[in-house]
Amino acid sequence: MADLWTSDPRETLRVGPDFDLAAFDRASRGGFTGKKRDAERLIAERGALLAELQERLYANGRAGGTENVLIIVQGLDTAGKGGIARHVMGLVDPQGVALRSFGVPTPEERSHHYLWRIKKALPKPGQIGLFDRSHYEDVLVVRVDELVEPEVWSKRFDEINKWEKSLVDSGTRILKFALMVSYQEQAKRLMERLDRPDKRWKYSMSDLKTRANWDAYQEAYSDVFRLTSTAHAPWHVLPADTKWFSRLVVTEFLTRTLIEMDLQWPRPRWQPEAQRKRLVATMTPQALAESLSETKATVLEAMEASIDVNEDAAELKTHRYDDLSRDAAFAAIEAKRAFWENDLATTLRQKRELLQALAPELVPADPSMNVSTPKADKSAGKASRSAGKGKSSGKGKKGSSKGGKKAKKSS
Amino acid sequence: MADLWTSDPRETLRVGPDFDLAAFDRASRGGFTGKKRDAERLIAERGALLAELQERLYANGRAGGTENVLIIVQGLDTAGKGGIARHVMGLVDPQGVALRSFGVPTPEERSHHYLWRIKKALPKPGQIGLFDRSHYEDVLVVRVDELVEPEVWSKRFDEINKWEKSLVDSGTRILKFALMVSYQEQAKRLMERLDRPDKRWKYSMSDLKTRANWDAYQEAYSDVFRLTSTAHAPWHVLPADTKWFSRLVVTEFLTRTLIEMDLQWPRPRWQPEAQRKRLVATMTPQALAESLSETKATVLEAMEASIDVNEDAAELKTHRYDDLSRDAAFAAIEAKRAFWENDLATTLRQKRELLQALAPELVPADPSMNVSTPKADKSAGKASRSAGKGKSSGKGKKGSSKGGKKAKKSS
Numbered sequence: 001m002a003d004l005w006t007s008d009p010r011e012t013l014r015v016g017p018d019f020d021l022a023a024f025d026r027a028s029r030g031g032f033t034g035k036k037r038d039a040e041r042l043i044a045e046r047g048a049l050l051a052e053l054q055e056r057l058y059a060n061g062r063a064g065g066t067e068n069v070l071i072i073v074q075g076l077d078t079a080g081k082g083g084i085a086r087h088v089m090g091l092v093d094p095q096g097v098a099l100r101s102f103g104v105p106t107p108e109e110r111s112h113h114y115l116w117r118i119k120k121a122l123p124k125p126g127q128i129g130l131f132d133r134s135h136y137e138d139v140l141v142v143r144v145d146e147l148v149e150p151e152v153w154s155k156r157f158d159e160i161n162k163w164e165k166s167l168v169d170s171g172t173r174i175l176k177f178a179l180m181v182s183y184q185e186q187a188k189r190l191m192e193r194l195d196r197p198d199k200r201w202k203y204s205m206s207d208l209k210t211r212a213n214w215d216a217y218q219e220a221y222s223d224v225f226r227l228t229s230t231a232h233a234p235w236h237v238l239p240a241d242t243k244w245f246s247r248l249v250v251t252e253f254l255t256r257t258l259i260e261m262d263l264q265w266p267r268p269r270w271q272p273e274a275q276r277k278r279l280v281a282t283m284t285p286q287a288l289a290e291s292l293s294e295t296k297a298t299v300l301e302a303m304e305a306s307i308d309v310n311e312d313a314a315e316l317k318t319h320r321y322d323d324l325s326r327d328a329a330f331a332a333i334e335a336k337r338a339f340w341e342n343d344l345a346t347t348l349r350q351k352r353e354l355l356q357a358l359a360p361e362l363v364p365a366d367p368s369m370n371v372s373t374p375k376a377d378k379s380a381g382k383a384s385r386s387a388g389k390g391k392s393s394g395k396g397k398k399g400s401s402k403g404g405k406k407a408k409k410s411s
Numbered sequence: 412m413a414d415l416w417t418s419d420p421r422e423t424l425r426v427g428p429d430f431d432l433a434a435f436d437r438a439s440r441g442g443f444t445g446k447k448r449d450a451e452r453l454i455a456e457r458g459a460l461l462a463e464l465q466e467r468l469y470a471n472g473r474a475g476g477t478e479n480v481l482i483i484v485q486g487l488d489t490a491g492k493g494g495i496a497r498h499v500m501g502l503v504d505p506q507g508v509a510l511r512s513f514g515v516p517t518p519e520e521r522s523h524h525y526l527w528r529i530k531k532a533l534p535k536p537g538q539i540g541l542f543d544r545s546h547y548e549d550v551l552v553v554r555v556d557e558l559v560e561p562e563v564w565s566k567r568f569d570e571i572n573k574w575e576k577s578l579v580d581s582g583t584r585i586l587k588f589a590l591m592v593s594y595q596e597q598a599k600r601l602m603e604r605l606d607r608p609d610k611r612w613k614y615s616m617s618d619l620k621t622r623a624n625w626d627a628y629q630e631a632y633s634d635v636f637r638l639t640s641t642a643h644a645p646w647h648v649l650p651a652d653t654k655w656f657s658r659l660v661v662t663e664f665l666t667r668t669l670i671e672m673d674l675q676w677p678r679p680r681w682q683p684e685a686q687r688k689r690l691v692a693t694m695t696p697q698a699l700a701e702s703l704s705e706t707k708a709t710v711l712e713a714m715e716a717s718i719d720v721n722e723d724a725a726e727l728k729t730h731r732y733d734d735l736s737r738d739a740a741f742a743a744i745e746a747k748r749a750f751w752e753n754d755l756a757t758t759l760r761q762k763r764e765l766l767q768a769l770a771p772e773l774v775p776a777d778p779s780m781n782v783s784t785p786k787a788d789k790s791a792g793k794a795s796r797s798a799g800k801g802k803s804s805g806k807g808k809k810g811s812s813k814g815g816k817k818a819k820k821s822s
Contacts, residue, residue, distance in 0.1 A: 059612035086504045093497045094505050095543075101506070132506075184698040187690060191702045194687050195758050196713045197751060200679045201470035208689055268611045276605050278619055279598060287595040291602045302607045340608060347606050 004038055007031040009249050010256065013236040015229040021222045026182040027241040030249065039248040046255050047091045052309045053255070054092040054128060056263035061126015063266035066171035069257060070122065070129045071250070074136050074224075075179030076217060077207045078189035079240045080247075081132045084179070088250045089130055098123040101132035114138040114156070115163060125171070128254070135160060136224055144216045157227040164233045173257050174233040177250060178221065179240035183214055259313040265306070273350055285359035292351045293364065296344065303340040307333060415449055418442040420660050421667065424647040426640040432633045437593040438652040441660065450659040457666050458502045463720045464666070465503040465539060467674035472537015474677035477582035480668060481533065481540045482661070485547050485635075486590030487628060488618045489600035490651045491658075492543045495590070499661045500541055509534040512543035525549040525567070526574060536582070539665070546571060547635055555627045568638040575644045584668050585644040588661060589632060590651035594625055670724040676717070684761055691762075696770035703762045704775065707755065714751040718744060 012031045034042070060067065073081045089097050100121040109117045115135055123129025139160075143153045164174055181189070190211070193203040210217070229235040236253070238246040280288055314329035355363050423442045445453070471478065484492045500508050511532040520528045526546055534540025550571070554564045575585055592600070601622070604614040621628070640646040647664070649657040691699055725740035766774050 063612055082506060085506050089505045090501070094500045094508060094510055095493060095496050095512070097505060099505055183693075184695055187694040187698055188702045190690055191687065191694075191699075192705075192709060194683045194690065195706055195755075196710055197754055198676045198713050198717050200683065201474055201677050203679065203681075203686070205681055205686065208686070208693075211693060265609045266612050268614065270614075270616055272605045272611065275614070275616065275619070276602065279601055279605065282594075282619075282622060283598040283602075284595055287598055288602075291599045294603075295606055298603060299607055302609050306609050343608055344606075 004034040004042070005031050006033060009252055010236070013238060013249065015225045015235040015237055019225055019229070019237070021180070021218060021225065021237070024180060024237060024239070026180050026185070026239045028239045029242070029245055030239065032245065032248065036242075036244045039244045043087070043091070043248055043251050046251050049309055049312050050091050050251070050255055050258070051093065052305065053258035053263060053313075054096050056265060057128070057258060057261070058093070058096040058126045060263055060266050061124065063268075065266070066125050067173070067261060067263075068123045068125050068127050068129065068171065069173045069175065069254070070131065070167070071254065072131045072134045072136070072174065072176045073179065073250075074133060074140070074177070074221075075240060076181065076186065076214075077210060078186050078193075079179035079181045080243045081179060083243055084177070084247060084250050085130055085132055087247045088254065089128070091251065092128065096127055098127045098129040099132070100129070102134060102137060114142075115159075122167070123172070136228075139224060140217065140220050141210075143220050144213050157223075160228055161230050161233075164228075164230070168232040173261070175250075175253055175257060176229075176233055176235045177246075177253075178225070178235060178237045179246050180221075180237055181240045185241045186211065256316060259317055262313075272347070276347075276350060277354065280354045280358075285355065285362055288351065288355050288358065289362040289364075292348075292355055295348060295351060299340070299344045299347065303337065303344075306340075307337055310336060415445040415453070416442050417444060420663055421647070424649060424660065426636045426646040426648055430636055430640070430648070432591070432629060432636065432648070435591060435648060435650070437591050437596070437650045439650045440653070440656055441650065443656065443659065447653075447655045450655045454498070454502070454659055454662050457662050460720055460723050461502050461662070461666055461669070462504065463716065464669035464674060464724075465507050467676060468539070468669060468672070469504070469507040469537045471674055471677050472535065474679075476677070477536050478584070478672060478674075479534045479536055479538050479540065479582065480584045480586065480665070481542065481578070482665065483542045483545045483547070483585065483587045484590065484661075485544060485551070485588070485632075486651060487592065487597065487625075488621060489597050489604075490590035490592045491654050492590060494654055495588070495658060495661050496541055496543055498658045499665065500539070502662065503539065507538055509538045509540040510543070511540070513545060513548060525553075526570075533578070534583075547639075550635060551628065551631050552621075554631050555624050568634075571639055572641050572644075575639075575641070579643040584672070586661075586664055586668060587640075587644055587646045588657075588664075589636070589646060589648045590657050591632075591648055592651045596652045597622065667727060670728055673724075683758070687758075687761060688765065691765045691769075696766065696773055699762065699766050699769065700773040700775075703759075703766055706759060706762060710751070710755045710758070714748065714755075717751075718748055721747060 009030050009032070032039070057067065057069070071084075073084050075081050085099055085101075089099060098121070102117070102121075105114075105117065118131075118135045121129070121131070139153050139156050142148055143150075168174060190203065190207060193199045225235050225237065236249075238249055240246050283291075310333045311330075314326070314333060318326045318329050352363055420441050420443070443450070468478065468480070482495075484495050486492050496510055496512075500510060509532070513528070513532075516525075516528065529542075529546045532540070532542070550564050550567050553559055554561075579585060601614065601618055604610045636646050636648065647660075649660050651657050694702075721744045722741075725737070725744060729737045729740050763774055
């Protein structure tokens with residue numbers, strides 16, 4: 001992946017103090033040297049990584065964590081806001097996503113402060129929120145259409161900055177994207193909506209009115225970028241004449257943001273051994289034997305998937321750093337593997353013991369059930385050791401770190 | 412698809428007056444003769460069809476239609492409710508989906524009528540809503556845990572039936588699914604959550620408490636099925652010991668429900684010709700020429716995709732009916748094709764005229780731009796006719812119905 005980016009898009013596309021919207025090339029590629037098919041492949045490849053990172057975020061939310069992500073997508077008609085919602089959010093579990101699009105305010109919304117409806121729609125802990133339009137409409141369309149006086153909207157920039165800061169301080173990562181199409185590309189996209197009977201529902205007669213205010217919108221957007229691209233919530237302007245490019249960028253940002261959050265599976269507050277014992281009291285010996293027979297493969301597969309994600313994350317996070325950083329990151333991963341393997345050994349030992357007490361004849365004799373016994377791993381034959389052997393293992397052993405490498409990765 | 416179903420699952424799995432939960436086989440396949448890989452293939456195949464049907468539903472909602480779909484998923488812990496949300500809803504555009512899961516009520520929710528929080532979460536017109544648990548918790552956990560007196564919960568069945576009837580009468584299709592796992596399968600799934608460090612966050616110590624009330628829940632579910640499987644909103648009980656099977660069933664139900672709704676693309680209230688003229692006034696001749704050059708391929712591709720969906724729908728809808736019904740369904744599709752082709756001819760003619768007025772030198776000479784002129788379709792050479800020729804066509808012609816068959820289907 002890194003090969004196709006000449007620079008980190010989070011830096012290239014970030015709005016700094018010198019940003020000039022008028023000079024911005026809306027057909028550029030912000031440091032990406034690939035083609036459409038490369039982008040599609042990269043987005044698909046990110047799918048598995050994103051799916052697990054998002055589940056970790058969600059799991060942490062359920063376990064009492066406060067972190068979440070808010071993606072704000074702004075842009076004029078046809079810029080591709082809906083496509084981002086559809087294609088990028090479509091990569092992750094819909095249960096962990098809070099999508100919201102903000103149109104013309106309802107009478108109830110209008111009767112409140114402009115942030116009222118926005119606050120109500122914020123993602124919950126563990127969620128990834130996506131706003132298709134947002135509170136920025138209150139300094140864009142509201143300004144261009146002169147729905148309030150300049151002294152009203154001009155005070156909102158500061159207010160927005162402060163409010164966004166409070167969100168960031170309470171655990172929200174805010175990613176702000178402005179999709180910028182060129183004037184002629186917008187015309188071609190509107191024309192396609194007119195030409196295709198299956199897309200006419202997307203066209204509104206007001207689109208041409210908004211288009212007539214193009215220059216006023218560019219000016220309003222310039223002020224938004226100048227006044228609200230803060231250190232805690234910077235703007236990123238995406239050249240949106242190429243739809244696949246903006247989708248790639250948002251996918252990449254989301255992935256890298258989740259990686260930086262360094263999310264791990266939450267540790268439970270209860271003891272697995274105690275719960276397992278209570279659960280077994282409700283099981284038939286046959287069901288326990290079936291569960292035991294699947295344990296090793298299931299857990300090792302999950303472990304490999306989880307470690308693959310950590311490796312991909314470490315790779316992305318450290319590829320420009322020195323070897324020492326990389327070594328540290330990969331040492332941490334090996335520690336995780338050791339944790340999983342020890343945990344699995346404990347699990348197997350307990351389940352065998354519980355089954356032994358219920359129905360000794362169902363306990364499998366295969367010593368390779370014991371994942372962390374190097375001797376057992378090396379033994380060629382099956383069923384060469386007694387079932388009881390497993391009891392004494394799993395303590396103080398180094399994880400045989402390649403033991404599960406062959407396990408199929410969970411899809 | 413039909414080949415692998417010995418019967419329509421909507422009938423086989425429907426709860427009728429004789430339904431007996433105790434006798435229900437939770438590992439059965441409700442008339443499906445395929446295997447897991449068949450189910451996965453069929454779910455993936457439904458993807459394209461579902462995606463377009465859902466977009467039509469959404470488009471109709473935006474155009475003022477009131478119809479929507481509400482999927483209610485009930486089941487005890489580990490039954491696979493979340494998997495339905497993830498895998499089935501993951502097939503369609505997240506923008507058209509309203510997912511909601513109902514846990515223990517908040518203090519605010521508890522202070523209101525039990526339907527208050529449910530009503531607030533109903534899908535909007537054009538949306539597909541999915542409830543992971545629902546108002547049925549108020550006659551299930553509330554009953555089993557004795558949170559209210561029997562005279563309170565026992566009155567709710569009637570109230571729920573009447574309320575659901577009012578929803579159906581106002582345009583909502585309600586699909587109610589109860590995922591029923593067996594007692595031993597639930598134990599094995601809970602055990603997996605204990606065994607896998609990456610799934611422990613899904614386990615709650617209260618799961619064993621709920622499991623201890625298994626018989627009381629079966630009795631409560633039996634009453635739900637007996638008292639609330641109405642003609643307007645019947646229950647379907649899914650054997651949930653096989654996860655892929657319940658996902659297949661819900662996918663199939665959703666597809667067939669959307670097909671029965673017979674959704675078409677809404678017709679706009681404005682005239683495309685008038686809007687196009689206004690739009691062209693804002694375009695460069697070059698942009699218009701580029702748009703014109705893409706029109707035919709773009710519209711034909713969309714037409715083929717749209718007609719494929721109508722054909723698949725007609726196939727599923729009529730495959731057990733007589734030939735006359737099928738003929739009628741396919742005649743309606745040919746009429747749609749004629750509409751698209753006439754519409755395209757009008758579009759091409761107008762765009763050529765508009766370009767002619769702006770920059771005659773940019774008007775392509777290729778007469779094959781005109782889709783509905785049989786003569787032009789037959790002409791072998793390119794650029795053999797004058798550009799002006801297109802003007803007189805597109806009226807009273809029969810659509811050359813195979814004209815666009817070769818267009819690539821939109822993915």
